[in-house]
Amino acid sequence: MLRFILRRLLQVIPVFLGTTLLVYYMVFALPGDPIAALFGDRQPPQAVIDTLRSQYNLDQPFWVQYGLFLKNLFTFNLGNDFTGQPIAASLARVFPVTAMLAIEALAIQAIFGVLFGVFAGLRRGGWFDSTVLVASLVVIAVPTFVLGFVFQLVFGVQLGWAKPTVGANANWGTLLLPAVVLGLVSFAYVLRLTRASVSENMNADYVRTATAKGLSRPRVVLAHILRNSLIPVVTYLGANLGSLMGGAIVTEGIFNVPGVGNKLYQAVLRSEGPTIVSIVSVLVLVFVVANLLVDLLYAWLDPRIRYDQ
Amino acid sequence: MTTPEIRIDEAGTTGVRPLLEIRDLAITFKTGGGEVQAVRNAHLTIMPGETVAIVGESGSGKSTTALAAIGLLPNNGRVSGGQILLDGEDIAHASEQRMIELRGNTIGMVPQDPMSNLNPVWKIGYQVRETLRANGRPSGPDDIAKVLSQAGLPDSKRRANQYPHEFSGGMRQRALIAIGLSCQPRLLIADEPTSALDVTVQRQILDHLDTMTTELGTSVLLITHDLGLAAERADKVVVMYQGRVVEAGPSLELLRNPQHPYTKRLVESAPSLASRRIQVAKEQGVETADLLAPAAGTAKPDTFLQIQDLRKVYKLRSGLGKATDFAAVDGVSFDVRRGTTTAIVGESGSGKSTVAKMVLQLEKPTDGRILFDGVDTSALKPADLFKFRRRVQPIFQDPYGSLDPMYNIYRTIEEPLRVHKIGDQASREKKVRTLLDQVALPQSAMQRYPNELSGGQRQRVAIARALALDPEVIICDEAVSALDVLVQAQVLNLLADLQANLGLTYLFITHDLAVVRQIADHVCVMEKGRLVETGSTDEVFESPKQDYTKALLNAIPGAKLMLPPEVA
Numbered sequence: 001m002l003r004f005i006l007r008r009l010l011q012v013i014p015v016f017l018g019t020t021l022l023v024y025y026m027v028f029a030l031p032g033d034p035i036a037a038l039f040g041d042r043q044p045p046q047a048v049i050d051t052l053r054s055q056y057n058l059d060q061p062f063w064v065q066y067g068l069f070l071k072n073l074f075t076f077n078l079g080n081d082f083t084g085q086p087i088a089a090s091l092a093r094v095f096p097v098t099a100m101l102a103i104e105a106l107a108i109q110a111i112f113g114v115l116f117g118v119f120a121g122l123r124r125g126g127w128f129d130s131t132v133l134v135a136s137l138v139v140i141a142v143p144t145f146v147l148g149f150v151f152q153l154v155f156g157v158q159l160g161w162a163k164p165t166v167g168a169n170a171n172w173g174t175l176l177l178p179a180v181v182l183g184l185v186s187f188a189y190v191l192r193l194t195r196a197s198v199s200e201n202m203n204a205d206y207v208r209t210a211t212a213k214g215l216s217r218p219r220v221v222l223a224h225i226l227r228n229s230l231i232p233v234v235t236y237l238g239a240n241l242g243s244l245m246g247g248a249i250v251t252e253g254i255f256n257v258p259g260v261g262n263k264l265y266q267a268v269l270r271s272e273g274p275t276i277v278s279i280v281s282v283l284v285l286v287f288v289v290a291n292l293l294v295d296l297l298y299a300w301l302d303p304r305i306r307y308d309q
Numbered sequence: 310m311t312t313p314e315i316r317i318d319e320a321g322t323t324g325v326r327p328l329l330e331i332r333d334l335a336i337t338f339k340t341g342g343g344e345v346q347a348v349r350n351a352h353l354t355i356m357p358g359e360t361v362a363i364v365g366e367s368g369s370g371k372s373t374t375a376l377a378a379i380g381l382l383p384n385n386g387r388v389s390g391g392q393i394l395l396d397g398e399d400i401a402h403a404s405e406q407r408m409i410e411l412r413g414n415t416i417g418m419v420p421q422d423p424m425s426n427l428n429p430v431w432k433i434g435y436q437v438r439e440t441l442r443a444n445g446r447p448s449g450p451d452d453i454a455k456v457l458s459q460a461g462l463p464d465s466k467r468r469a470n471q472y473p474h475e476f477s478g479g480m481r482q483r484a485l486i487a488i489g490l491s492c493q494p495r496l497l498i499a500d501e502p503t504s505a506l507d508v509t510v511q512r513q514i515l516d517h518l519d520t521m522t523t524e525l526g527t528s529v530l531l532i533t534h535d536l537g538l539a540a541e542r543a544d545k546v547v548v549m550y551q552g553r554v555v556e557a558g559p560s561l562e563l564l565r566n567p568q569h570p571y572t573k574r575l576v577e578s579a580p581s582l583a584s585r586r587i588q589v590a591k592e593q594g595v596e597t598a599d600l601l602a603p604a605a606g607t608a609k610p611d612t613f614l615q616i617q618d619l620r621k622v623y624k625l626r627s628g629l630g631k632a633t634d635f636a637a638v639d640g641v642s643f644d645v646r647r648g649t650t651t652a653i654v655g656e657s658g659s660g661k662s663t664v665a666k667m668v669l670q671l672e673k674p675t676d677g678r679i680l681f682d683g684v685d686t687s688a689l690k691p692a693d694l695f696k697f698r699r700r701v702q703p704i705f706q707d708p709y710g711s712l713d714p715m716y717n718i719y720r721t722i723e724e725p726l727r728v729h730k731i732g733d734q735a736s737r738e739k740k741v742r743t744l745l746d747q748v749a750l751p752q753s754a755m756q757r758y759p760n761e762l763s764g765g766q767r768q769r770v771a772i773a774r775a776l777a778l779d780p781e782v783i784i785c786d787e788a789v790s791a792l793d794v795l796v797q798a799q800v801l802n803l804l805a806d807l808q809a810n811l812g813l814t815y816l817f818i819t820h821d822l823a824v825v826r827q828i829a830d831h832v833c834v835m836e837k838g839r840l841v842e843t844g845s846t847d848e849v850f851e852s853p854k855q856d857y858t859k860a861l862l863n864a865i866p867g868a869k870l871m872l873p874p875e876v877a
Contacts, residue, residue, distance in 0.1 A: 203383075204425065205420060205421075205425040205426045206426050206427055206429075207428075208381055208420070209420050209426045209427070209485070209488075210428065210439075211381060211412065212379055212381060212413070212417075212420070213412065213418075213439070213440040213443060213488060214410075214411075214414060214440065214443045214444050214492070215439060215440075216443065217405070219439070219443065223428075223439065224428050228428065228430055302429065302430055303472045304430075
């Protein structure tokens with residue numbers, strides 16, 4: 001098992017180089033001059049432009065720029081963004097916020113998705129199943145920004161249950177409302193996935209045998225249906241953790257969450273290569289670790305899966 | 310519980326109350342097309358300590374009846390009439406709570422398929438422990454080990470810590486028997502407990518089950534499609550057909566003197582060692598091996614397929630990344646003569662299917678040669694291989710898996726013709742119609758899809774597809790193993806007819822010696838990759854030389870039962 005984990009961590013290196021190179025190149029190839037854009041309609045003196053260019057290495061060819069970026073990265077010096085702020089400091093500000101939001105959203109979709117999915121799957125075609133299916137379809141069909149604004153209006157403004165915007169004081173409590181919005185769409189998918197998996201496993205031979213052994217119904221469901229049904233759900237949740245960490249631009253925008261999504265969006269608008277690639281680098285790591293966790297969970301859920309061979 | 314009463318059961322024993330009595334049982338299934346009666350007017354009686362077998366083909370309602378007795382009908386099924394009396398208590402409509410009390414403790418079950426009936430994610434010991442615990446019995450590690458070793462699982466302490474996928478089929482079935490009997494139930498429902506296992510393993514397990522139930526005084530309700538097995542293992546046999554009990558009585562009596570037309574057909578078509586080669590070929594005057602020189606080994610003009618010193622080695626990877634060699638086929642040589650049937654028999658893992666795959670050129674031999682009509686097949690160039698495929702066609706075991714569910718029957722049979730660019734649209738359609746006639750399927754089947762056909766019909770489609778290219782050799786890999794006895798008999802007759810009319814050569818891979826008896830001229834017995842015995846079918850069956858062949862022959866259910874000559 002240890003060898004497997006090591007091998008997976010080593011895979012980070014090529015993945016990391018490949019993604020950063022690609023993203024860096026795409027930023028490089030973007031049309032327009034980021035320095036000129038900084039000044040908006042004003043025309044700065046040529047000397048200022050030249051200084052800024054050389055400060056951000058923008059006067060160098062692509063390979064040199066990328067090489068300098070890598071060098072800085074490995075010396076843990078991410079440099080400054082175009083507003084003069086150190087990139088490392090702003091990453092340290094936005095990632096914890098997004099991590100909290102992502103964990104909260106993931107927990108919401110995992111707990112409620114699995115719970116509702118199991119009940120719906122066990123009584124397929126029953127009233128609960130039908131209601132939940134239609135409701136989840138509505139959730140899937142409604143775009144996030146509509147859902148976000150409606151929740152903000154109803155729970156944040158009219159009922160006053162939560163703060164309508166997060167702003168500077170991001171904590172578990174203030175992030176709950178955006179987390180619910182963010183989690184809802186995936187919740188519907190988790191629910192449907194669990195439901196399908198449960199109702200398929202319910203008819204498995206070993207479930208019938210378990211019943212024939214004289215086990216009570218809750219025991220059959222927990223030990224023999226649920227565990228086997230979780231395998232596809234775990235895969236989905238793992239992939240989801242990665243994309244949640246990438247930041248939800250729309251949701252973070254609506255609730256004014258100072259997270260990765262917001263930061264990334266601003267950086268893209270400004271063609272800030274170093275900031276974008278720094279965020280992407282962290283995300284690559286997050287994805288790799290999330291996938292590794294999924295694989296380990298997998299092996300725990302299904303002993304037939306062995307990674308050492 | 311009601312007070313004990315004296316009653317007279319069907320067998321005429323007085324003074325003992327039956328353990329299980331099923332009276333006028335009707336079971337209804339709700340389907341898309343309305344309600345379907347799966348079982349009607351079923352009745353049977355099991356006395357304490359008695360073994361009763363229900364025999365019937367798939368769809369006869371035998372499993373449904375048994376499942377009703379333990380309250381495990383599928384969700385869309387319900388008991389719509391009659392009674393199931395367990396020791397006098399009607400459990401046909403008992404509450405789920407009452408059934409949970411009864412299951413395990415009073416009624417145990419050994420299910421059919423050992424591969425799918427153990428939960429793959431829990432250790433064997435855990436699955437035994439939860440049974441003991443749910444029924445309020447001591448469930449310590451020693452108790453678990455004891456239950457498992459009683460079911461004949463050696464080294465049970467260590468085995469209890471393993472997962473189902475680390476067990477062989479036979480061992481899994483032992484674990485399931487251990488679970489079924491762990492709480493010493495008074496009634497054990499054994500639903501085809503060994504049909505998924507090799508014959509020799511089957512015999513060991515049934516023997517062990519016999520011993521255990523006799524010791525514990527357990528009554529057994531045995532469900533099987535195999536009349537020979539039922540007669541051998543049960544005191545009484547109940548024959549079910551299309552949801553009804555058509556005949557019941559003491560086993561041997563029923564076998565020797567069947568009354569109902571269905572039972573008669575079942576007895577007649579049950580392949581047994583006493584059956585003879587299906588005679589069509591010889592009557593038609595086709596030259597068979599018996600008429601030609603029996604000397605094997607030298608290449609005669611009539612030797613169509615020569616297998617010489619064939620070897621197939623697979624690399625098995627072990628934990629440390631080192632590969633060990635595993636010889637699936639080891640030094641196998643035999644000849645197949647034109648127009649005859651050669652059977653390769655053996656248990657799973659004997660390498661018989663690997664031989665078939667190599668003859669079909671689906672696997673490359675590690676060593677040795679396969680001469681087809683005098684030409685070494687391993688040296689064939691792609692274009693020649695394509696032509697070779699036209700002459701050698703396979704029929705596989707699983708008629709469900711070997712037909713593409715998205716192709717209708719016409720497309721399925723026509724595909725090889727299209728691939729080999731034979732004829733135009735019109736002539737291909739004509740050919741498909743002829744083929745359907747040959748395999749006795751109606752022309753209307755052309756527009757249907759595999760899932761609309763029965764198992765026997767699908768296997769006929771597979772045969773028609775194999776025949777489409779007018780091949781000379783057909784390799785049948787367990788081609789009739791998945792079929793019910795009556796359907797199996799029909800398909801075997803069809804194959805014999807086709808051989809007579811078209812002069813086909815068959816290489817028949819099977820684990821079922823009774824089938825071999827009916828179809829083969831020559832037999833090759835394989836064990837662990839090696840050929841242990843070859844000879845004409847009569848020789849091998851009448852005077853087997855190797856112990857392994859004898860064991861295989863002995864293991865056939867009902868082999869020792871005396872059948873009247875006119876029936877056999």
